Amino acid sequence: MGQAGCKGFFQSAFDYKTEKYVIAKNKKVGLLYRLLQLTILLYLVVWVFVIKKGYQDMDTSLQSAVVTKVKGVAYTNTSELGERLWDVADYVIPPQGDNVFFVITNLIVTANQRQSTCAEREGIPDGMCSQDHDCRAGEPVIAGNGVKTGRCLLAGNSTVGTCEIFAWCPVETQSRPKKPLLRDAEDFTIFIKNYIRFPKFNFSKANVLEAKNKDFLKSCRFGPNNHYCPIFRLGSVVQWAGSNFQDIASEGGVIGVHIEWNCDLDKAASECHPRYYFNRLDNKHGKSVSSGYNFRFARYYRDSAGVEFRNLMKAYGIRIHVIVNGKAGKFSIIPTIINVGSGVALMGAGAFFCDLVLIYIIKKREFYRDKKYEEVRGREYAARGAEAEAETEEMEQGQTAEEQPEGERREEEPQAPPQSSSWKENGGVCGKLPRSSRTGVLKNAKVNVQQLQTLQTVGT
Incomplete structure (x- = not known):
């Protein structure tokens, strides 16, 4: 008995089992099935293969390098600095070109500061006092400009004054110009050179047109019909980002320059073009005490007596971020087979949905259920019967x-x-x-x- 069972099991391993199909003559369910098939076929052809290019192997590990330069000059005449000509060495920070740089458009200058004692600036809570014991010697002023000396300075008959501090005196000026200092910065030009490489396909390219004429970059400007001239007017970049130049130049802001490379390597390399997008990265709509963008820096000097002094500058301006991303695709049989198999599996899902409608939803579901499912008993049950x-x-x-x-x-x-x-x-x-x-x-x-x-x- 055991040998017969093992023999039967071994022989059954080589049996081929096929499905039994029941043809249901129901026009509504048949129409639903064909509509599902057509929808899945359109999804597979249009979305997967045409739009998403599901037949391609993709490389998203983009390797990128960015080189930037800014050019332009501006003239100013102020009481703090007098007449002055500003060039790229004055208003671009850092001086070496990188994918992030800052262009100064407005300044608050506190000239000729020296280390000595003076009154703390009004409006700082920790620097206010009414008596000397309110200013403990040696304590730094929280959010202030120096260290307390222990004296409270009262102006006239006022009962409230400010603490005396040891700091760079006079303390920083807070009066910001109503108009940007470097109003001519709108016509500055930005040169953005971008090199990219897709390592999987060993494909490299740059966003600069390979031209023999060396004067090409001196005269061209980026525009809708000239994408291979990577020289941008600063005022145009701000405008494309949806901002007003005078507003952002006065308070400062952050602009993103996005370069996107989407390359179809089944076509010629000349068909792979960069696309540029511009947007404001900081919160331009909300007005708060921290709106805009600014930072401080100083330039130090010594007089004839060897005393050190400095000019403190609070700089407002436009911070540029160059962001590069992209992907490349090339035909491969593996993703093609995978996507075709997924489409065939979806066809089966359509048949499963129609089966549910046929045997559970329509009026004649009992009849179709009896035809689809056949009850078969084992041999022992058949003999007993x-x-x-x-x-x-x-x-x-x-x-x-x-x-x-x-x-x-x-x-x-x-x-x-x-x-x-x-x-x-x-x-x-x-x-x-x-x-x-x-x-x-x-x-x-x-x-x-x-x-x-x-x-x-x-x-x-």
């Missing part, structure tokens, strides 16, 4: 025979077979007959035997 049906049939035949009259039952009983040697072998046949039939046969056999004995007696 056959025995039960046979016993039921015998009982019904026995009851029918008992209910019939004796005369009719005799007519239905089979005639006795002739006496021969084969009669003894018919016991197996009788055994196979129903119980009522076997009783009739035995009675007829007894009658025939009695008749034969009577004839033999008369003959003797």
Whole structure:
């Protein structure tokens, strides 16, 4: 028994099992199925392959280098600095070109500061006092400009004054010019040179047009029809970012210059072009005490006596961030097979949805469910069922025979077979007959035997 089971299991391993398909003649479900197939096919062809280029292998590990330069001059005449000409060495920080740089457009200058004692600037809470013990010597002024000396300086008959501090005196001026100091910065030009490389495909390119004319970059300007001239007017960059130049030049701000490379390497390399986007990165809509962008720096000098002094400058301006991103794609059989397989799997999902509609939602769902699912029992259950049906049939035949009259039952009983040697072998046949039939046969056999004995007696 165990060997037979193992043999059957081994043979079943080489069986091929296929599905049984039921064709449902239902126009509504059929139309729904075709619509689902068409939708999935359009998604696969239009979105996956045409728009997303699902047949390509993608490289998003972009390697990039950015070099920047700013050019332009501006003239100012102020009481603090007098007449002055500003060039790139004065207003660009840091001086070496990088992907992040700052262009000064406005200044608050505190000239000729020296280290000495003076009054703290008004408006600083920790620097206010009414008596000397309010100014503890040696304590720095929180959010102030120096260290307290222990004296409280009162102006006139005022009861509230400021602490005396040891600092760079005079302290910083807070009056910001109403108009930007470098109003001519709007016409400054920015040169942005970008090199990119996609290592997976060993593809490199730059955003500068390869031209033999060296004067090309001196005269060209970036525009909608000239994407390979990476020279941008500063005022235009601010405008493309959605801001007003005079506002951002007065308070400062942060501008993002985005360079995007989306290259289809199935085409020629000349078809791979950079695209530029500009936006304001800081919060331009909300007005707060920290709006804009500024920082401080100083320039130090010594007089003839060797005393050190400095000019403190609080600079407002435009901070430029050059952000580069992109991807490259090239045909590959592996993503093509994967996306086609995904589409075929989605087709199966459409059939599954239609099955749910067919056997659970529509009115004739019971009929279709009976046709789709067939109940099959095992061999043991089938044998038991056959025995039960046979016993039921015998009982019904026995009851029918008992209910019939004796005369009719005799007519239905089979005639006795002739006496021969084969009669003894018919016991197996009788055994196979129903119980009522076997009783009739035995009675007829007894009658025939009695008749034969009577004839033999008369003959003797």
